[in-house]
Amino acid sequence: MAQNVVLLIHFFTGLILMVISFIMGLMTSTISTNSFLKNFFRISPGFCFADGLASLALLRQGMKDKTSHGVFDWNVTGASICYLAVESVSYFLLTLALEIFPSIKLTSFMIKKWWEKINIFRHDSPYLEPLLEPSSEIVVTEIDEDVDVKTERNRVLSGSLDNSIIYLRNLRKVYFEEKHHGRKVAVDSLTFSVQEGECFGFLGTNGAGKTTTLSMLCGEESPSGGTAFIFGKDICSHPKAARQYIGYCPQFDALLEYLTVQEHLELYARIKGVPDFALENVVMEKLTEFDLLKHANKPSFSLSGGNKRKLSVAIAMIGDPPIVILDEPSTGMDPIAKRFMWDVISRISTRRGKTAVILTTHSMNEAQALCTRIGIMVGGRLRCIGSPQHLKTRFGNHLELEVKPTEVSSVDLQTLCQAIQERLLDVPSHPRSLLNDLEICIGGTDSVTSGNTSIAEISLTREMIGLIGRWLGNEERVKTLISCTPVCDGVSQEQLSEQLFRGGGIPLPVFSEWWLSKQKFSEIDSFILSSFGGARCQGCNGLSIRYQLPYNEDFSLADVFGLLERNRNTLGIAEYSISQSTLETIFNHFAANA
Numbered sequence: 001m002a003q004n005v006v007l008l009i010h011f012f013t014g015l016i017l018m019v020i021s022f023i024m025g026l027m028t029s030t031i032s033t034n035s036f037l038k039n040f041f042r043i044s045p046g047f048c049f050a051d052g053l054a055s056l057a058l059l060r061q062g063m064k065d066k067t068s069h070g071v072f073d074w075n076v077t078g079a080s081i082c083y084l085a086v087e088s089v090s091y092f093l094l095t096l097a098l099e100i101f102p103s104i105k106l107t108s109f110m111i112k113k114w115w116e117k118i119n120i121f122r123h124d125s126p127y128l129e130p131l132l133e134p135s136s137e138i139v140v141t142e143i144d145e146d147v148d149v150k151t152e153r154n155r156v157l158s159g160s161l162d163n164s165i166i167y168l169r170n171l172r173k174v175y176f177e178e179k180h181h182g183r184k185v186a187v188d189s190l191t192f193s194v195q196e197g198e199c200f201g202f203l204g205t206n207g208a209g210k211t212t213t214l215s216m217l218c219g220e221e222s223p224s225g226g227t228a229f230i231f232g233k234d235i236c237s238h239p240k241a242a243r244q245y246i247g248y249c250p251q252f253d254a255l256l257e258y259l260t261v262q263e264h265l266e267l268y269a270r271i272k273g274v275p276d277f278a279l280e281n282v283v284m285e286k287l288t289e290f291d292l293l294k295h296a297n298k299p300s301f302s303l304s305g306g307n308k309r310k311l312s313v314a315i316a317m318i319g320d321p322p323i324v325i326l327d328e329p330s331t332g333m334d335p336i337a338k339r340f341m342w343d344v345i346s347r348i349s350t351r352r353g354k355t356a357v358i359l360t361t362h363s364m365n366e367a368q369a370l371c372t373r374i375g376i377m378v379g380g381r382l383r384c385i386g387s388p389q390h391l392k393t394r395f396g397n398h399l400e401l402e403v404k405p406t407e408v409s410s411v412d413l414q415t416l417c418q419a420i421q422e423r424l425l426d427v428p429s430h431p432r433s434l435l436n437d438l439e440i441c442i443g444g445t446d447s448v449t450s451g452n453t454s455i456a457e458i459s460l461t462r463e464m465i466g467l468i469g470r471w472l473g474n475e476e477r478v479k480t481l482i483s484c485t486p487v488c489d490g491v492s493q494e495q496l497s498e499q500l501f502r503g504g505g506i507p508l509p510v511f512s513e514w515w516l517s518k519q520k521f522s523e524i525d526s527f528i529l530s531s532f533g534g535a536r537c538q539g540c541n542g543l544s545i546r547y548q549l550p551y552n553e554d555f556s557l558a559d560v561f562g563l564l565e566r567n568r569n570t571l572g573i574a575e576y577s578i579s580q581s582t583l584e585t586i587f588n589h590f591a592a593n594a
């Protein structure tokens with residue numbers, strides 16, 4: 001595309017110069033100026049070509065000056081041919097030089113460096129472009145940084161890198177944006193290293209700067225400050241050398257719509273320098289490894305999202321690069337394909353032991369399953385780093401408890417229903433409206449007064465429920481049902497409230513069951529909260545209730561089990577589980593404190 005644009009620019013420049021020169025050549029007052037300017041216009045090969053043709057035509061028409069003797073005369077095509085000959089050699093050599101010598105390649109990084117030097121020259125005092133300065137922001141970062149992140153920073157900056165093959169040193173990226181007073185710090189002073197055989201999980205909230213970091217490592221973006229080294233090659237000064245070690249799967253599939261799966265693999269294998277004799281084997285190996293054989297001849301536009309992702313990862317892994325960078329590799333995959341992909345990634349990193357994988361993901365399960373080390377990034381900064389177990393031990397200073405109460409017994413249910421029915425039929429100073437309701441609900445005054453109405457037939461209105469709450473000594477409990485306020489007490493309560501509002505009432509057995517189960521939840525809740533100081537309820541889904549329990553010297557795991565076991569029957573606990581805090585809770589903790 002860029003080459004086509006350059007060609008078009010060349011063509012039009014030549015054309016415009018030709019028109020200018022032609023007009024000037026027609027006017028006697030500008031003929032000599034035109035002859036002089038032509039020496040410069042001929043730097044454009046397009047002009048040389050057009051001028052030569054125009055001069056030939058003019059010669060044919062007898063419009064050339066008398067001094068021109070033949071077609072190869074200097075003033076006819078001679079000058080143009082000579083210029084074109086010299087230019088074809090010199091431009092070819094220039095192109096070669098730009099390709100071969102990276103030191104003179106015009107990367108945006110180098111342009112920036114030159115700009116910096118020009119600025120130093122222009123200003124009397126030494127000048128640093130503000131975004132490249134070791135700004136006060138970085139100092140603040142270092143002060144309030146987590147201890148593990150600081151240790152990693154010191155380790156990398158001191159140069160003790162063991163067998164690290166990638167290391168980032170104060171890598172920084174600033175985008176210019178109107179919204180953020182002109183700039184947005186996407187990545188801020190990122191410092192860490194990745195060793196061979198390691199699978200490094202890069203987690204973070206949306207917009208944390210993960211993709212930007214990976215883009216800088218792959219050479220798609222140039223850093224605003226700091227740098228990174230890949231096998232000792234600086235990504236700023238030797239981007240091409242650094243890139244040759246990397247296989248990159250970007251966040252969005254960069255596939256060519258009309259190329260088939262097999263053609264994609266062949267194309268990238270050739271780009272990566274796989275020799276002809278090995279090409280077929282390499283392509284077949286990837287098709288088999290990624291379970292893409294049956295799609296080999298399909299054009300990429302007809303693939304499902306998950307298969308496109310598989311193809312992108314397969315392309316990244318072609319040629320067995322020592323570093324594989326995967327930006328959300330399993331997005332859009334079904335659970336089976338995801339497991340399959342995890343297996344492939346795990347095989348190349350941990351099992352083969354030579355390849356370093358850096359992956360970003362929003363799936364905590366994926367990070368847990370694959371990553372030997374994890375870094376959580378929020379707002380462009382690394383908030384924590386370490387193995388999944390280390391993070392859980394350090395930041396998971398609580399236990400997750402989930403308790404499921406036993407079901408309401410039919411005896412208790414029957415007893416409560418009868419008690420409510422008796423009270424409803426025996427309201428001493430009942431307001432007229434309540435009795436009316438009851439009469440309507442159970443189909444007639446006779447049946448109410450006879451007392452042999454079926455319990456299942458009784459439907460309770462809001463007013464009755466309010467009264468029952470008062471009789472049973474807990475008006476608060478029924479308020480949530482009556483007022484239909486959204487509470488985190490699970491789906492069943494929401495459904496009951498909805499039924500009450502839309503249908504005008506709920507059957508007595510349904511209400512009684514709800515009441516008794518609330519009673520159980522409430523007893524368990526007060527027991528947990530009073531027994532484990534600092535316990536916090538995390539929510540209830542109608543079947544079970546979840547807590548976070550503090551986990552320190554005062555509470556061992558044995559204490560928690562002991563206490564629950566001793567009171568299990570009294571409280572009516574059907575089952576419970578205790579687990580260490582998950583990666584998800586740790587991630588949420590960092591995201592919430594961003």
Ligand SMILES: Nc1ncnc2c1ncn2[C@@H]1O[C@H](COP(=O)(O)OP(=O)(O)OP(=O)(O)O)[C@@H](O)[C@H]1O
Nearest residue numbers: 175177184186204205206207208209210211212213
């Ligand atoms: N080209 C750009 N110009 C301006 N701002 C950008 C540009 N690219 C990214 N950003 C900003 O930089 C920040 C980091 O973006 P980045 O894509 O790296 O986040 P991320 O962690 O990969 O997010 P996600 O998980 O959603 O992919 C965001 O606030 C984003 O808006």
